Amino acid sequence: MPRITAIQVYELLPKKNCGACKEPSCMSFALKLLTRGKTPFNCPNLTETERQALIALLRPPVREVVIGSGDKAVKVGGEEVMYRHELKFFNPCVISIDVSDLMSDVEIKNRIDFVKNFTIERVGQKLRLDAIAIRCASSEKNKFENAVKFVSDNFDGPIILCSFNPEILKSGAEILKGKKPLLYAATKDNWKDVVRIAKEYNAPIAIYSPNLSELGTIASNIENLEKFDQIILDPGIQVLGNELKETLNNFTMLRRSAVKGVRELSYPLMAVPAVAWVGSGDNITSAYYECYIGGIMLDRFASLLIIHSAEPWTVLPLITLRQSIYTDPRTEPEAKPGLFEFGNPDENSPVLVTTNFSLTYFTVSNDLKKSNLNCYLLVVNTKGLAVDTSVATGDLSGSKLKDAILQFEVGKKIKHRRIVIPMLASRIRGDIEDQTGWEVLIGPRDSSQIAGFLRDNWKV
Ligand code: SF4
Structure with a gap:
């Protein structure tokens, strides 16, 4: 999909050059809109219809999805290009640590504290973890509700609710009312119910399907039939041998399709490197392998990761790699001589x-x-x-x-x-x-x- 030009944006502006947007001219404002230095809401002279037309024109090929509320909310997606050097990447991959409703309160609290306290300073920036994913491993609503309540009481950042059972997702969403948790996941069997809950609680959803055409069909149905577009795609990951290669191809194809304007695939991608723990050997090997897979997925366009290991040595490589990938190549910081x-x-x-x-x-x-x-x-x-x-x-x-x-x-x-x-x-x-x-x-x-x-x- 060709990038829109400043002239195309300018054509939709009032052309009054009044300066109310704190830019010297409408053309300068158009350039700022293109680089997201301003938003259509900064021009007071647009009618609502004109503003919506501008928003539609400026909409990035990879939709931007918000998880969480207030100043701790995070944005995922919103990207315009395949590769950073073509423009820049706008929203750094969100990295979350999972907890499950089978863990004790002490165990959950330790993991929450790890997310809250883990920070390193690198190249003048403070690097941190972002979110907590709560897995319903018990299949019991009560246990899940208890875990969600506990996390909510101790953590004010973005939360991901994980269950394929819409009823369980709804019970978690009710506890987190107003906090915009990500509902993970809608599938071919439950998407209507999950979307209904997402609309009721104003929450984004993740669609899971390892079948790419099914993934696109569900997304298309949700956007066209349900008029809902706060969607993240999870095509699933396979972590061994040729299947890992296929996973990388899938992520690349999905991102390329989004950038080329394939509407039903124009959503951010997520990956769950935590699956590296399933059926693997000892904890150290699992954590090491998860970190390795997480790095690959970060590099292959994942906008959201769920990882299990809460160890500094597994998180450090991921957040430093993320910083490198998401640094703006146009303003790469050079130290002052x-x-x-x-x-x-x-x-x-x-x-x-x-x-x-x-x-x-x-x-x-x-x-x-x-x-x-x-x-x-x-x-x-x-x-x-x-x-x-x-x-x-x-x-x-x-x-x-x-x-x-x-x-x-x-x-x-x-x-x-x-x-x-x-x-x-x-x-x-x-x-x-x-x-x-x-x-x-x-x-x-x-x-x-x-x-x-x-x-x-x-x-x-
Ligand atoms: S406020 Fe609107 S009309 Fe005025 S200069 Fe900015 S873009 Fe143009």
Whole structure:
């Protein structure tokens, strides 16, 4: 499906250039709408009919679905392209941890606390888990209701209710009234009942079918007959051998169909890597395999994952991969070049060198802060390249470092003439010494070792 153009959007605007939308012109507003910097609600001069026409035109090929309410609500889907570099991905994959109504309250509480408390800081962003999925494993309404109530009392984020029994889904939805839980799942046998509940509780639904044509038919019936479009598709995943290959093909086909405008498949996709636990060996192997499958599905367009393992070592790879996939390639953060102070450095303090590759910069600066060091960090403009890459391309060299020392007036801050470069740049040590006339120390390979390195080696 060809992307809509600014002219197409502009044609639907009032063309008054009045500035009420805080844009200098209607054309500028049209451009902002295309990149989702504004919404049709920001122009007060549109009639309701015009606004709806604009919303329909701007609707992304992959429908956007909201789970949860208030400031903890999450959006899934809403994507326009197959690959990030073609535009950007808008809504990061939602990662949820499951609990079941057969678990004890203590077990459920531990898992809720894990979701609430797990956080890491990476490249200047705080990465977290998003949601809890409650499985009805008991097939008993009472037990499920108790689990839903317990989760609801202890967790204010998005919740996914999991059962193929509409009556059980309804009992959970009643407890979560107003909280927009995702109802998982509608199937060929129960979709009418599930949609009725979804409408009653204003909740989105997930359709499950491993048969892609059946999946499309159910979605099409729900949208056309029931006029309901808050839908997520779960084509199921197989985790072994050729069937895993087929799963990847299915996810790719579904996303491609959505982007090409196949209406009955124009919904976000979800995957349940937790199935890797079914019939597998020990817990460690299961968790490891689940993490591996989750990573593959993240890469293959899943907008929502349900995982079982609540261990930092399984969650960490998934949330860091998610951050990489969903970073806007147009504004990929580059650290700012310059001379930065850590602690209270003086004229005898060490000067450390790094590049403006954001991942390196944020890792090094976090390590320096954690170590309570008094030092300078000279960030060289390597066009956002990492240390080893910039050495290879010549973006980090003796002359580049000399320029940085002059530009940021490093010599005025210190009275010694020594700098510490990362070990990955050790092969340009001679070049740096020739160009700058400064003494060069080769620092550690890993910035977490800088404190120990300085303790042993920094003497002025
Ligand atoms: S408020 Fe509407 S009419 Fe006024 S400039 Fe913005 S888009 Fe144009």
